[in-house]
Amino acid sequence: MATLMVGVVAYDPKVVLIWEIIRDYAKEKKFDLDYVLFSNYETQVQALLDKKVDLAWNTNVAWLRTKKRAPFAEALLMRDTDVDFTSMFIAHEDANIHTLEDLKNKCVGFGSYDSAQAFILPAYYLKEQGLEPNRDYTMNRVDSDLGKHGDTGRSEYDVLEKLKNNEYDAIALATSTWMRMIEMGLTSPSLRPFYKSKGYSHCNFTNITPNASYTNEFIEFMLGMDKERSDITKMMEMEALSKWVRTGDYELHGYDELEKAMEWLNLF
Amino acid sequence: MEHNDLYQMDTYRLEYTIRSSSLTQAWLLRLNALLPTIRKDDIFKITVVQRSVSFEFEGWVQVNRCSLVATSSDLNGYSYLVRKDFESHILSDEQGFDGRNEPVHEMAPKLFGLMPRGSHIENSSPLYPFELNEKEFLWAKNVTRLYEEAKRNQWSADTDIEWDAIPDLAPEVETAIAQVMTYLAENEFSALYIPGKFLSKISPYYMELVMFLGTIIYDEARHIEAFSRRANAKKIGLQYSTTATQRSLYSLFIEKDYFKTSFLLHVLGEGTFLDLLDFLIKYAPDPVTKKIVTLAKKDEQRHVNYGLVHVKSLIQANPKRMIYLKEAVESRKAYLDEMSQENELLLSALAVLAGGVDEEGYELGFERVEQLKKRMGENRIRRMIECGFDEETAREISMSHTANFM
Numbered sequence: 001m002a003t004l005m006v007g008v009v010a011y012d013p014k015v016v017l018i019w020e021i022i023r024d025y026a027k028e029k030k031f032d033l034d035y036v037l038f039s040n041y042e043t044q045v046q047a048l049l050d051k052k053v054d055l056a057w058n059t060n061v062a063w064l065r066t067k068k069r070a071p072f073a074e075a076l077l078m079r080d081t082d083v084d085f086t087s088m089f090i091a092h093e094d095a096n097i098h099t100l101e102d103l104k105n106k107c108v109g110f111g112s113y114d115s116a117q118a119f120i121l122p123a124y125y126l127k128e129q130g131l132e133p134n135r136d137y138t139m140n141r142v143d144s145d146l147g148k149h150g151d152t153g154r155s156e157y158d159v160l161e162k163l164k165n166n167e168y169d170a171i172a173l174a175t176s177t178w179m180r181m182i183e184m185g186l187t188s189p190s191l192r193p194f195y196k197s198k199g200y201s202h203c204n205f206t207n208i209t210p211n212a213s214y215t216n217e218f219i220e221f222m223l224g225m226d227k228e229r230s231d232i233t234k235m236m237e238m239e240a241l242s243k244w245v246r247t248g249d250y251e252l253h254g255y256d257e258l259e260k261a262m263e264w265l266n267l268f
Numbered sequence: 269m270e271h272n273d274l275y276q277m278d279t280y281r282l283e284y285t286i287r288s289s290s291l292t293q294a295w296l297l298r299l300n301a302l303l304p305t306i307r308k309d310d311i312f313k314i315t316v317v318q319r320s321v322s323f324e325f326e327g328w329v330q331v332n333r334c335s336l337v338a339t340s341s342d343l344n345g346y347s348y349l350v351r352k353d354f355e356s357h358i359l360s361d362e363q364g365f366d367g368r369n370e371p372v373h374e375m376a377p378k379l380f381g382l383m384p385r386g387s388h389i390e391n392s393s394p395l396y397p398f399e400l401n402e403k404e405f406l407w408a409k410n411v412t413r414l415y416e417e418a419k420r421n422q423w424s425a426d427t428d429i430e431w432d433a434i435p436d437l438a439p440e441v442e443t444a445i446a447q448v449m450t451y452l453a454e455n456e457f458s459a460l461y462i463p464g465k466f467l468s469k470i471s472p473y474y475m476e477l478v479m480f481l482g483t484i485i486y487d488e489a490r491h492i493e494a495f496s497r498r499a500n501a502k503k504i505g506l507q508y509s510t511t512a513t514q515r516s517l518y519s520l521f522i523e524k525d526y527f528k529t530s531f532l533l534h535v536l537g538e539g540t541f542l543d544l545l546d547f548l549i550k551y552a553p554d555p556v557t558k559k560i561v562t563l564a565k566k567d568e569q570r571h572v573n574y575g576l577v578h579v580k581s582l583i584q585a586n587p588k589r590m591i592y593l594k595e596a597v598e599s600r601k602a603y604l605d606e607m608s609q610e611n612e613l614l615l616s617a618l619a620v621l622a623g624g625v626d627e628e629g630y631e632l633g634f635e636r637v638e639q640l641k642k643r644m645g646e647n648r649i650r651r652m653i654e655c656g657f658d659e660e661t662a663r664e665i666s667m668s669h670t671a672n673f674m
Contacts, residue, residue, distance in 0.1 A: 179327055179328055183300075192320040194323075196326060199330075233391045
């Protein structure tokens with residue numbers, strides 16, 4: 001078999017470290033694997049569709065866009081932390097905002113328009129409550145690091161600043177980003193989450209070639225990683241997972257709501 | 269979240285109630301710090317009073333790769349049973365250092381950083397490149413005892429030496445002392461640097477040895493201080509370093525093998541030094557010099573005792589190692605033979621101390637130095653036999669040992 005090429009978006013310098021570890025480990029296990037870095041998910045998806053890479057490590061948005069254009073696309077594998085990913089809405093405690101309905105006529109801040117967690121899904125949750133943007137509430141977005149689909153978290157930090165400066169009444173972000181913000185001491189004691197979403201699915205390894213011989217080999221290789229080894233645990237720590245999991249029905253349904261949301265926002 | 273009947277919300281060993289109205293940085297630290305202390309599949313109970321915190325706590329569970337196995341809510345708040353889903357640490361099966369236990373494993377664990385033996389190591393810790401990680405090549409049964417002994421026998425060049433009590437000696441005699449002290453200090457630098465060079469390569473798993481080498485390094489620092497101060501005490505000052513001594517020390521300094529070095533330095537070098545220090549205890553013309561040398565000798569004896577037991581156990585395990593050590597001595601000799609090896613300034617100074625400065629006395633002193641060299645040779649052979657060498661090999665090695673003594 002030719003070298004299996006995996007496309008990866010370089011949203012942070014650590015991506016190289018992560019994939020060097022995976023590549024070295026593959027070499028050791030005589031699994032012929034290499035990676036290609038992309039600066040954004042749009043180019044990566046196109047490269048996958050053009051079969052310039054065999055697999056792509058995609059965000060949920062990139063996965064759905066791929067699937068739209070290549071109906072046979074399959075999601076192979078995810079991090080355990082990609083399952084039941086959640087978003088939150090945050091407001092000042094004295095703003096009298098306790099539910100999504102309370103956002104009527106308010107000014108709501110979102111992250112980048114290509115971030116499922118910081119914009120697409122949260123805006124959809126409001127729509128589901130009957131709140132249309134710029135009719136029932138003012139929609140504000142901070143579009144930073146476009147193309148990275150929210151991986152950098154930059155837009156979420158930006159909207160947090162604006163919430164703290166009272167430019168917005170409420171903001172939406174990923175729960176995991178909120179945890180990092182607390183850890184870094186960036187939150188303020190007056191801020192309260194008032195809504196946490198249901199779980200949805202985040203990243204996956206996407207394949208578009210039906211019956212490809214390498215998919216099972218790749219899955220077995222990834223699932224078989226020796227977690228007693230410090231290079232592997234280091235990689236998993238950097239990539240924020242404790243194990244790789246197969247994408248099953250439950251996980252696939254975790255993309256359903258996002259698909260509807262992207263249809264609604266014309267993001268395909 | 270579904271309620272799971274398997275788990276009852278009764279008392280758990282680890283149980284916290286978060287009363288604050290937001291998940292503060294402090295609470296996050298407390299929760300994060302809880303995780304490493306529990307095992308995979310352990311369950312702990314968290315109760316939160318505020319709804320906003322329940323969102324945050326559920327998020328924390330997801331982000332930290334735990335799962336909720338049961339939830340319930342009532343007037344008092346929201347209760348969660350949380351299971352840790354991953355193993356973060358490799359638990360040590362050994363007791364830490366207490367002066368009695370010795371390391372169990374013949375090979376230091378690969379994943380073992382700068383930490384005492386017995387610590388639980390996080391499995392994402394970096395891999396240190398400790399090259400010296402085999403017990404057989406490092407360990408000596410007496411090392412813990414020697415460490416304890418070293419602690420008890422520390423002395424100070426400030427308070428244990430009466431510097432003011434040095435008498436005024438004849439200038440030639442004082443100069444001879446200064447020359448001997450210069451030589452001793454040079455050699456002690458070698459005995460400080462060489463264990464230091466290996467120390468950073470030894471896995472901390474063998475911590476008793478690491479700590480003992482630490483005492484050797486401090487012993488030698490103290491000796492360097494005391495010998496230098498003695499040379500400078502009467503304004504004569506430090507004297508001449510010679511190429512012969514430096515070449516000898518250099519040939520030891522560049523040796524890369526710990527076992528060979530242990531033999532060359534502790535058994536042959538410092539062993540020979542014990543005889544030299546005995547000689548100085550006998551012939552030093554003043555009580556202060558005698559005291560310095562006596563105290564230094566006690567320390568050197570410990571270093572020799574480590575070398576003897578270390579080399580002995582390795583030879584016992586495989587007698588062919590004698591050949592390996594013999595080769596080490598011979599290749600060092602081949603290097604040293606390129607030039608004259610004896611430090612004549614030292615030998616002459618020793619002759620002055622042991623006999624005197626006039627013709628007759630110096631002749632006598634010379635004779636006594638010759639006898640010292642002979643005694644050094646005999647004792648080297650005796651020490652090697654103690655290590656398990658046969659007499660013939662020991663004799664050959666002794667003949668090839670550096671004329672610089674160390």
